[in-house]
Amino acid sequence: MDAWSSQQLSTLYGREIFRSREADETHALVTHELKAHRSTWGRGNVDAVFCRAELSALSLCILRYGCDVDIEPDSLGNFVLVQMPLRGHAEVHTGGQTVQIHPGQGAVVSAHKPVRLRWHADCEQLMLKIDLARLQDVARRTFAARPAGGAGAAAEIGEIDFELPLRLDDAAGTQWCRMVAGLASLLPADGHEPYDPRWLAHYEDNLMLYLLCHRPNSVRRQHDALRLGSEAASMRQLRLAEEFMRSRLDAPLSLEDVAEAAGVSRRALGLLFRRYRDLSPMEVLRNMRLDAAHAQLARHDGASVTEVAFSCGFSHLSRFAACYRERFGRLPRETSREPARH
Secondary structure: OOOOOHHHHHHHHOOEEEEEOOHHHHHHHHHHHOOOOEEEEOOOOOOEEEEEEEOOOEEEEEEEOOOOEEEEEEOOOOEEEEEEEEEOOEEEEEOOEEEEEEOOEEEEEOOOOOEEEEEOOOOEEEEEEEEHHHHHHHHHHHHOOOOOOOOOOOOOOOOOOEOOOEEOOOHHHHHHHHHHHHHHHOOOOOOOOOOOHHHHHHHHHHHHHHHHHHOOEHHHHHHHHHHHHHHHHHHHHHHHHHHHHHOOOOOOOOHHHHHHHHOOOHHHHHHHHHHHOOOOHHHHHHHHHHHHHHHHHHHOOOOOHHHHHHHOOOOOHHHHHHHHHHHHOOOHHHHHHOOOOO
């Protein structure tokens, strides 16, 4: 696959853990290095190679069996496994789905779902083993939303499921491959000091964050659903506040009155109006009153400017006139004297 050059993976290939031509020995070694599993050997001769480089929360591995083999590890438990074939093909059976993986298309195997794998003789894979607890921590810091209004604890991150397959040949997949290749290129060669572990930990987190943000998964879906729910709740609170204000234009209203009618705190009410109206609640109320006064004056129903001002909640005529002129470009009396429009 073009995404993986021999130079980028040369250091990883240099980290060979074992090489075997015996099925039982290979089974035992893979069990020790990755996960206990059942294996059924098929056609071809065993020619297994396993290479691995361990970081803080990630492990980069290359695995080849050299023959057909069915692998059943049940569930992975405490890690997520990203499988990216370098050559050949395999099948992944999990969550009621069966997907073919090959160069250009991989799979993210969830930690909690039973999985069955069939590797074909021509298959060699680059695999990224991700510590589940660290992945959940990155997801929690990024996506854990708080309930509407900002009160209460953030939602917990549970199991993380990624949709299958993992596209490696689209724009997001190509960038993912570059990032994984970049991680492989950072592996220290023998005799060289490793990079600062704090920086490497940040790189690992960034890789996990990219996967969470750019590949469909359960955490992202839950976050989007909560955000939509929060958006709907916010719009409902805004509507309650505005309906309350509109029905009481002639009454003296305080911020506390409006907040209570909307079922939110004063601070939340202010944030709500700033977000959706780009004004404070009291500025919106003032504009409602001015619009009502303008409509009444334009009807020429015989009411005086003073009567209109008082009926729309303005107790100071000079202030009313100044605000009216600022909003409509003329004084209230000028509107009242205009010819009626039919």
